[in-house]
């Protein structure tokens with residue numbers, strides 16, 4: 368296991384202005400540690416995609432700098448960067464370009480200089496991992512939106528990067544797809560030590576999969592912390608136009624309105640179940 372405390376990407380006081388003068392990011396600082404599963408949360412237009420494109424070197428900050436293992440991103444060779452930090456874009460149509468699924472996924476590993484048998488093996492394995500083993504010869508144009516998302520993910524998996532940047536990787540996936548992709552990402556994170564950085568507004572996924580998260584609001588960083596740190600401050604979360612995980616919201620209502628004795632608001636169904644079962648047991652005991 369790699370050293371989890373080592374910073375892998377450091378964002379130092381980044382601002383980014385688009386050519387039409389929209390301020391996409393405003394004075395953002397952040398350290399992402401090696402091997403963590405990090406998430407960036409924020410409402411539409413908060414700056415998530417802009418921050419991810421700064422982190423992978425696609426956009427150059429207007430001011431401030433980004434360090435990858437202590438080296439300024441702008442000083443690193445683009446090919447080196449794109450094979451170590453790989454991105455699944457928000458819109459699969461921005462990412463896929465080849466005729467067939469196999470050609471598309473092969474492109475990255477070929478560019479990394481891998482020999483053909485290794486490329487074929489990686490493509491096969493990546494397709495199996497995303498549940499699309501049968502689709503290798505399919506035309507990209509014939510795929511559904513959710514299938515395209517899976518192929519984008521497979522393309523990145525085939526490159527075996529150190530850092531995976533994922534912009535809303537679960538959008539457009541069916542419920543089983545969401546949980547299988549998230550479990551796959553978590554497994555790769557834990558077993559292969561790949562650092563995951565994921566933008567999302569699906570707050571319910573956060574407590575289950577994420578180590579730390581940052582909240583963005585109108586281009587500014589509002590708070591960084593563990594899911595417990597963040598969701599124990601509901602007014603900050605709502606101030607960023609986000610919400611608590613559904614189960615936490617229910618327990619918050621039960622606490623406030625129905626005076627249920629909950630000390631710490633549970634964030635997952637598992638934690639909520641344990642809290643409720645304990646409360647029922649306590650009430651039974653008190654009644655005796």
Ligand SMILES: Nc1ncnc2c1ncn2[C@@H]1O[C@H](COP(=O)(O)OP(=O)(O)OP(=O)(O)O)[C@@H](O)[C@H]1O
Pocket residue numbers: 385386387389390391409410411412413414415416417418457
């Ligand atoms: N190419 C562009 N030109 C001008 N402004 C842009 C451009 N791309 C994004 N912006 C603006 O920058 C701000 C941040 O946008 P960004 O796409 O980073 O938000 P986001 O958090 O990813 O939103 P979403 O949840 O909708 O994906 C928004 O105000 C957006 O309108």
Ligand SMILES: [Mg+2]
Pocket residue numbers: 415416417457534
């Ligand atoms: Mg976005």
